[in-house]
Amino acid sequence: MIEATGLTKHYGRTVAVDDLAFRVEPGRVTGFLGPNGAGKSTTMRMILGLDRPTRGRVTVKGQDYRSLREPLRVVGALLDAKWVHPNRSARAHLLWLARSNRIPAARVDEVLDMVGLTQVAKRRAGGFSLGMSQRLGIAGALLGDPEVLLFDEPVNGLDPEGILWIRQFMHRLADEGRTVFVSSHLLSEMAQTAQDLIVIGRGRLIAQTSTERFIADATEDTVRVRSPQLDRLRELLDGRARVAEAAAPDGALVVHGVEPAFIGELAASNGITLHELSPQLGSLEEAFMQLTKESVEYHAAD
């Protein structure tokens, strides 16, 4: 488990992290979400003892990272996949990491196998694709068989196959009972990966909730309606639902605030023919941008 209370980090006048409080539970994938510059990397660095909080505290299994005796056995992290010596083989890189943490060499072959790199273990890590480098970084994070795993933007730049692999691998780690904490600035990606979300903007907590709940609260479902008697239907809906004035490009009505069944029954009882009655899910990216609008560092000039 990871727990932050009053966590704050200033860099000169910049407040990178501002009084954050959250808990990351074991057995689940928790997404750490926020626009660029929101403070995700700074928070992760503080969890790993790479930066000191200006105020407040963050603990892993109840302890400050710096007071852990064998940190690799408690927390594994993937911060920067390209952090390897380019001329070392994947295996040599992991052996070097293992040795400096008193981890037996046999574990290196185990983690290479877990991430599917056994075949290329002797190749120079410098020649690896981004996807392979990510797998090598994850292998390094797993060396100490840690209960807590941190991944900073792990799918950035990956192709769909690489994204799917990482997503499934994270679920597997969480199913084994580990705490998996993953940062991203893409809500749609996190919606498919994380069961829980911690959302921040400008260093402050915006929401901590299940992904399902976050999406339901943040988005509004609508109903698309097409009918040859659309004007009559619009009159009937007046006062009972909000009808988008700017109808969809194909002339459909977009109705807010009522269920499709209500519209269907209203139409039937008034003898109105419907050509379409389809529920639309709210857009995740729109909901996320709405929520974090105030907290984006730099807006593009209009």
Ligand SMILES: Nc1ncnc2c1ncn2[C@@H]1O[C@H](COP(=O)(O)OP(=O)(O)OP(=O)(O)O)[C@@H](O)[C@H]1O
């Ligand atoms: N070492 C540093 N010195 C000065 N300012 C910093 C430093 N590290 C981060 N910042 C500032 O702190 C704020 C938060 O940055 P951080 O990198 O934690 O955000 P992030 O959410 O990880 O963003 P991104 O998705 O762009 O990586 C930004 O305003 C950034 O410019």
